Amino acid sequence: MKEQKKKVARSERKVAETPALEFCGREVRELGVGVGTMLGACFVDGRGLNTLARHFISALEPMASNDGISASPTAASDSVFNHLVRAPEDPILGVTVAFNKDPSPVKLNLGVGAYRTEEGKPLVLNVVRKVEQQLINDLSRNKEYIPIVGLADFNKLSAKLIFGADSPAIQENRVTTVQCLSGTGSLRVGGEFLAKHYHHRTIYLPTPTWGNHHKVFNLAGLSVKTYRYYAPATRGLDFEGLLEDLGAAPSGSIILLHACAHNPTGVDPTLEQWEQIRQLIRLKALLPFFDSAYQASLFCGFASGSLDADAQPVRLFVADGGELLLAQSYAKNLGLYGERVGALSIVCKSPDVASRVESQLKLVIRPMFSSPPIHGASIVAAILKDGDLFNEWTIELKAMADRIISMRQQLFDALQSRGTPGDWSHIIKQIGMFTFTGLNAEQVSFMTNEYHIYMTSDGRISMAGLSSKTVPHLADAIHAAVTGGA
Numbered sequence: 026m027k028e029q030k031k032k033v034a035r036s037e038r039k040v041a042e043t044p045a046l047e048f049c050g051r052e053v054r055e056l057g058v059g060v061g062t063m064l065g066a067c068f069v070d071g072r073g074l075n076t077l078a079r080h081f082i083s084a085l086e087p088m089a090s091n092d093g094i095s096a097s098p099t100a101a102s103d104s105v106f107n108h109l110v111r112a113p114e115d116p117i118l119g120v121t122v123a124f125n126k127d128p129s130p131v132k133l134n135l136g137v138g139a140y141r142t143e144e145g146k147p148l149v150l151n152v153v154r155k156v157e158q159q160l161i162n163d164l165s166r167n168k169e170y171i172p173i174v175g176l177a178d179f180n181k182l183s184a185k186l187i188f189g190a191d192s193p194a195i196q197e198n199r200v201t202t203v204q205c206l207s208g209t210g211s212l213r214v215g216g217e218f219l220a221k222h223y224h225h226r227t228i229y230l231p232t233p234t235w236g237n238h239h240k241v242f243n244l245a246g247l248s249v250k251t252y253r254y255y256a257p258a259t260r261g262l263d264f265e266g267l268l269e270d271l272g273a274a275p276s277g278s279i280i281l282l283h284a285c286a287h288n289p290t291g292v293d294p295t296l297e298q299w300e301q302i303r304q305l306i307r308l309k310a311l312l313p314f315f316d317s318a319y320q321a322s323l324f325c326g327f328a329s330g331s332l333d334a335d336a337q338p339v340r341l342f343v344a345d346g347g348e349l350l351l352a353q354s355y356a357k358n359l360g361l362y363g364e365r366v367g368a369l370s371i372v373c374k375s376p377d378v379a380s381r382v383e384s385q386l387k388l389v390i391r392p393m394f395s396s397p398p399i400h401g402a403s404i405v406a407a408i409l410k411d412g413d414l415f416n417e418w419t420i421e422l423k424a425m426a427d428r429i430i431s432m433r434q435q436l437f438d439a440l441q442s443r444g445t446p447g448d449w450s451h452i453i454k455q456i457g458m459f460t461f462t463g464l465n466a467e468q469v470s471f472m473t474n475e476y477h478i479y480m481t482s483d484g485r486i487s488m489a490g491l492s493s494k495t496v497p498h499l500a501d502a503i504h505a506a507v508t509g510g511a
């Protein structure tokens with residue numbers, strides 16, 4: 026038996042060593058064709074009898090064993106995936122991959138889009154821990170599938186959080202909300218719904234935007250175009266460019282808008298500018314699709330001290346009675362990143378349309394992920410439903426907000442004290458989790474190579490990844506990069 030196996034291995038090696046023989050050998054092994062075909066193939070191939078004989082032996086040796094061991098097609102041939110080339114890392118998540126490989130003790134990851142404590146650790150909110158405990162202790166709960174559209178409570182409360190409890194659209198039953206897999210999943214479901222049922226299949230994204238937007242909407246079946254958003258010269262909004270580009274978009278086009286804390290720039294329109302954008306969008310019958318990944322979080326509304334302030338731009342659009350889509354994420358504002366909790370809401374003209382829209386959303390969701398997960402949505406619903414828990418949440422948000430604001434100030438001060446050339450006031454002006462530093466790809470790469478500081482190549486840094494301890498190291502690196510180090 027051992028000897029037979031060796032023979033099989035020997036003969037297979039022989040076959041593999043000669044391309045022409047490999048071809049013939051495969052024919053026999055994989056297609057199971059007879060000797061006649063094999064002879065034909067070898068002669069057609071122009072090889073002599075020698076080749077034929079060698080091939081004949083190697084092909085028949087395994088067959089000759091009658092103990093059932095023969096070279097299995099999969100074991101003997103190459104992987105059916107052998108043609109694949111290695112895909113590049115995701116430009117955002119790849120930063121963490123590179124960071125993890127760096128053994129330096131001073132390395133710093135500012136690429137990650139998640140909150141970190143002053144000690145650089147991920148944070149689970151106390152209110153989340155508390156609710157999770159309650160859920161575990163409640164033995165009446167089960168793990169049955171939830172409906173295709175998700176938990177009814179979660180959906181209702183999510184719509185209220187973004188549109189406001191007194192929203193006319195909610196009161197008139199014109200909103201349909203379906204639970205999806207965080208912000209990304211909500212965008213994808215919305216994108217596929219539009220590709221299937223909306224008469225215009227082009228979506229306009231701001232430049233720049235969160236990198237995944239292009240891929241999500243392309244794969245959803247929409248054609249992706251862009252509109253001007255950021256002006257590098259002022260490190261602010263290119264409002265004229267934005268109005269011009271939206272004004273030139275064909276009527277009916279879909280317009281993706283970051284509801285607040287634009288990622289990656291941290292630059293948002295003022296409320297007055299939002300109102301102008303709204304008027305233009307409605308005038309041209311464009312369809313707004315809001316991406317709300319940071320609502321009610323430290324990243325926006327805390328400047329005004331009001332959680333509702335973050336939702337103002339969205340509410341402006343709802344108030345005019347027009348239609349819109351909105352993707353909501355609870356990753357950042359409740360720290361539920363890995364729970365994948367989010368919702369897609371579609372505000373419609375009438376309850377009847379909303380209910381038909383929902384019926385079609387089910388047809389998008391069912392073959393995509395069948396029904397959403399129960400755990401994260403139960404946590405969110407419990408917090409949004411209960412006044413005390415809701416208040417606890419806002420207090421924890423405030424603590425996170427204060428830390429981020431302090432990081433902005435500390436970094437700004439550190440650059441000032443080093444006399445770093447340039448105007449760095451955008452660090453304290455921009456809002457949200459990120460600062461769009463204005464550093465170029467070469468400077469970023471210098472900072473990574475020389476200072477072990479990791480960030481996306483567009484110069485975006487996560488303020489949430491900084492601490493009082495690491496600010497001086499970052500300021501040194503930026504100073505060196507802009508004063509000729511890079």
Ligand SMILES: Cc1ncc(COP(=O)(O)O)c(C=O)c1O
Binds near residue numbers: 210355
């Ligand atoms: C603008 C924007 N939209 C959507 C998302 C999606 O996040 P998630 O799918 O984790 O909710 C993110 C995450 O970084 C984002 O920044």
